[in-house]
Structure formats: structure tokens, C-alpha cells
Amino acid sequence: MEKILLIEPDYKNKFPPIGLMKIASYHRGKKDYVEFYKGKAPYTKIVDFDRAYITTLFTFYYDCTVDTIRHYLNYMHKDNVYVGGISATLLAEKYKNELGIKNVITGQLTNSSSIGYNDSINIDELPLDYDILDDVHYKYPSGDNIFIYTTRGCLRGCKFCAVSKLEPKFEDTNHIINQIQAIREKYGDKRNVLIMDNNVLYSRELNKVVQDLNSIGYINNTPNYIEPNYFEIMLEKIKRRKENNNEYDNQIEELMEYLNKFKNRVASKKLCKRYNEILSHINNEENKIKAFDEVKMDTIEVLEKYRFKQKLQRYVDFNQGLDARLLTKDKMRIMSRIAVKPFRLAYDSVKYKKAYKKAFSNAYSHGVRYFSNYMLYNYKDSPYDLWKRLYNTIVLYQNKTDLQGFSFPMKYAPIDMTNREYIGKKWNKKYLSAINIILNVTKGVVAKEKDFFFEAFGSSEKEYFEILSMPNNFIKYRMLFKKSGHIRTWKRKYNNLNGKEKKTLLEYLCGLIDGNKIKSKKIISIIELYSTRKP
Numbered sequence: 001m002e003k004i005l006l007i008e009p010d011y012k013n014k015f016p017p018i019g020l021m022k023i024a025s026y027h028r029g030k031k032d033y034v035e036f037y038k039g040k041a042p043y044t045k046i047v048d049f050d051r052a053y054i055t056t057l058f059t060f061y062y063d064c065t066v067d068t069i070r071h072y073l074n075y076m077h078k079d080n081v082y083v084g085g086i087s088a089t090l091l092a093e094k095y096k097n098e099l100g101i102k103n104v105i106t107g108q109l110t111n112s113s114s115i116g117y118n119d120s121i122n123i124d125e126l127p128l129d130y131d132i133l134d135d136v137h138y139k140y141p142s143g144d145n146i147f148i149y150t151t152r153g154c155l156r157g158c159k160f161c162a163v164s165k166l167e168p169k170f171e172d173t174n175h176i177i178n179q180i181q182a183i184r185e186k187y188g189d190k191r192n193v194l195i196m197d198n199n200v201l202y203s204r205e206l207n208k209v210v211q212d213l214n215s216i217g218y219i220n221n222t223p224n225y226i227e228p229n230y231f232e233i234m235l236e237k238i239k240r241r242k243e244n245n246n247e248y249d250n251q252i253e254e255l256m257e258y259l260n261k262f263k264n265r266v267a268s269k270k271l272c273k274r275y276n277e278i279l280s281h282i283n284n285e286e287n288k289i290k291a292f293d294e295v296k297m298d299t300i301e302v303l304e305k306y307r308f309k310q311k312l313q314r315y316v317d318f319n320q321g322l323d324a325r326l327l328t329k330d331k332m333r334i335m336s337r338i339a340v341k342p343f344r345l346a347y348d349s350v351k352y353k354k355a356y357k358k359a360f361s362n363a364y365s366h367g368v369r370y371f372s373n374y375m376l377y378n379y380k381d382s383p384y385d386l387w388k389r390l391y392n393t394i395v396l397y398q399n400k401t402d403l404q405g406f407s408f409p410m411k412y413a414p415i416d417m418t419n420r421e422y423i424g425k426k427w428n429k430k431y432l433s434a435i436n437i438i439l440n441v442t443k444g445v446v447a448k449e450k451d452f453f454f455e456a457f458g459s460s461e462k463e464y465f466e467i468l469s470m471p472n473n474f475i476k477y478r479m480l481f482k483k484s485g486h487i488r489t490w491k492r493k494y495n496n497l498n499g500k501e502k503k504t505l506l507e508y509l510c511g512l513i514d515g516n517k518i519k520s521k522k523i524i525s526i527i528e529l530y531s532t533r534k535p
Helices: 018-029 059-073 086-090 092-099 130-135 176-187 206-215 230-243 249-265 269-284 288-294 296-306 329-335 350-365 383-397 429-441 450-457 461-469 472-476 478-484 486-495 499-509 521-531
Strands: 003-008 033-038 051-056 081-085 146-148 193-195 316-318 343-346 370-377 404-411
Touching: 003 018, 018 033, 018 051, 018 130, 033 130, 051 059, 051 086, 059 081, 059 086, 059 092, 081 086, 086 092, 130 176, 130 230, 146 176, 176 206, 206 329, 230 249, 230 288, 230 296, 249 269, 249 288, 249 296, 269 288, 269 296, 288 296, 329 350, 343 350, 350 383, 370 383, 383 404, 383 429, 383 450, 383 461, 404 429, 429 450, 429 461, 429 472, 429 499, 450 461, 461 486, 461 499, 472 478, 472 486, 478 486, 486 521, 499 521
Parallel strands: 003 033, 003 051, 051 081, 146 193, 193 316, 343 370, 370 404
Antiparallel strands: none
């Protein structure tokens, strides 16, 4: 038996490390000891392990990732450290040269021979091990979903996208029923499924994908999900952790906290007395697993009477988005048999306006009422291009009171860049900073309300560029600076500048010219406002 340490650098991320979850399943199948750690584990923990797998995410986390890998190389032989994932695939030679390691795994882990074993297992097709997520305190925002793939790759080959390097071949990998049933049987049912495909609409098996989802309960307008009994799920988890020699004190504590809080739901005096006896028995027993087992049937009986059992709609989320150019009426008719929430459409350029509008209308006419739109910016677009795409979407949403929707602008950076400082040819540092501040205030999304959009981004091209040119503090604390009169003062001074002076101001704000070289009193006067703090 080997001792296996799985590591994810300590960056914030929405999704759990799916690759590590598959590797965990592989090693558990070999009866190895597996443990997951986020960040830099202490030396006393590292030295107990035979090998380590370190996942990598986006290339702009490169410095953090390299620092994490170096930490483990200080205490483990480099031949026992394996690095894989997105960044490792895109920058494989850079990792090897900078760290002096050879075990950099690129692409999908389709054969265990890549990590030194001769059993020829396709690790990429293994079910996910959700138990490793309980090894860490970090809570992944989307962690409580069923994660699956139905296809790999994408035929588009967009230059801004890394998929052609990560998954160069487009192929159907439809094992939906087996994937989901395996997860339900081991970890308990989960309400929603999150499909990680890059472009599912290229699949020739789309109808089968939807049929399979229907067959296991994902049916539009059919609430059939009942939240499983938390006590049973947690008890089985605790037993698995004990069997796998993982620590389980935190899980026992979580379960006890749940049981104690549940007491407030028990309305019957007779059952309340019985439930208190159950809790008392558990509290008085040193061996908690034994105590849980002894009162299992009685506990389940009480919980079943009072726990939440309303049937809920199951949702499907195609997380990478749906290609508006491929969403025909026939495909939408197929998709309408499942409840897709949110319905994610990509709108990466104004030249796709017609296809985007057609796809939106197609989806709306088939009952979709919750939309999310990915919008790439800082690529080949101009700043005004982004405003027009956001505005076009707002117009589509108007007079549809039954619709919920938002846009999600995504800043482009080259797929091999190790920081987030890239500036597109038609963009500049100040405008990107302004967009970032606006999106931070709106938590990264742009809502469908026109008044909200006009307030945040301006109601015209002129207002939009005024906002982008405004002091960042004025953008961030818009209402405060409006009330204080600072924004009115800034606008008066800004509109008093001619075209050449506005260009000079922008160059100064982008750090392209030294402020000491500016002689214009009008520009110097307005620059003073850029150092203004909150009023």
C-alpha cells in the first residue's frame, strides 16, 4: 500500500479539482491511502507520503503554483512528485525547466502508465471521489453538484481558447447513466448535474445525452428530487473515512451539530422526548459511530417525519456555455426536455449579434426563462464593442417580465500568460481597470435591468467613455461622490478638455507619460481629483 498526497495550490476557485478526484478513485481502487491538501502542508505531514500529485489551474496562477510545487520538492524526491492540469499542459516545458522535474502530465490522464503503473487504467473515465473534499476546510461554491462530461474537445479551434491544446480531439464520451448512478449509490443523491463539456452542440449524440438524463430523473417541468436523509449520508461518509483511515472527527462534529439543531423541528412532545433520549445516548457514548448505529433506526424515523421532503426540479448546467451559432430549432427542441439553468450563451463579438439573438429567441420560445451570457472582452474587440453587446442583451430582455438573466463579462488573457496584465490592442490600462471596478461592485455580473445598466455603464457611447475615464474611486463609490458633488466637478473639468487634452489625460492615467511633463493647467487641475478618497 502506498500513501498518496493530492495537492491543490491555495488559490480561490469555484470548482473542486476533478482530476485529483479521479486520481483518488484510482488509488483507492489499489487500496492505497489517499489524502487531499489545499496549499502547503507542513513538513511533518509531507514526509509520511510516498508520492504527491499537484494539480494546476489557470496559467495566471503560475507563480502561486510554482511556489507550492517548490514547497513539496523541498521534502519529497522530485521523481515522486507529479504535476498535471491546465497550466501544466499549456506550460509543460516551463514547469520542467524551472523546477527541474520530469513528471509533468499533459492533457487527459487516459492511461495509468503516464504515472508509472502498468495496469493500463483510463483514469479520466473513473468516477469522482467526493470524499477527498472533506479533507480540507475550503468550501467550493459549486462543490455539491454531480460533475460529468458527455463530450471532449471542440471543433471551433478559437485562437483565444485553450481547449484545442487541452483536448485536441472532439469525441463523445457519453457514460451519463453509469457516472450519475455510481455517485448516487456511494455519496447520496445530488440535485443538479453540472456538465463540463466545451461544446456539446457539436455532438451527434445530443438526443441520447438528453434521453439518458431524462431516464435518471432530469426531466423539464417534473419536480422529482427529494433531498436525501442527511443523517444517513453523513453516517456512511464517516464509516468510509474510518475504513480509508482518514480523520473523521470533523464529520462527527458536523453531524452532531445537525442533530442538535434538528431538535427545534420536532413538534410532538412524545417524539421530542424520544429524540432527546437519542441525543443523550449519542453524547454519553465515547464511540460515536457505534452510538449512531445503535440509534440509527429511531433517528431516521424521527428525521423522516420532520425533515424537508418537498419534491424539487432537477437542473442541468452546461457550465462552459452553449454555442449560439449551433443552436438550431431541432437541437433546442431536444434541449427543452431538460431543465437547463442557467442557459449559458456565448456572445464574444458584435459580429455574432444575429446568431446570438436568434439563439436567445429560440431558447425563450422553448420555455427557457433563466439566462446567463458569457462575453469575452480585451481580445480583438474594442471597449465600445463590450458596451454594445451588453446593451443588445438588455434590449432582448426588455418587456419579458417572466425572465431572469445576467451577462458575465470575461477578461481575455493569452492562454500561455502567467499573469493578468495583458492589454488588448484596442484597450488600455485605465479602461480595463474601470471595467474591473464596475464588475467588482456588481459581483462580476451585469443584471438585465436597463436603469441599472445605464447607471453602471452609461446610457450612450459618450457616457460610457466618461465613466471609464473617471477616477476609480468615483466609479466604485458612485453614489457617495455624486452626493458630494465630486462627480459633477469632475465632469465639468473633463468636458472642458479638448480631444488632444483628453488623450494626454488618458495616457497619464495609463502610466504612459510622466505627470511632471504635463503643462496644461486644465489637465493638472483634473488630475488632482484622481487622488480623492471617499468623501
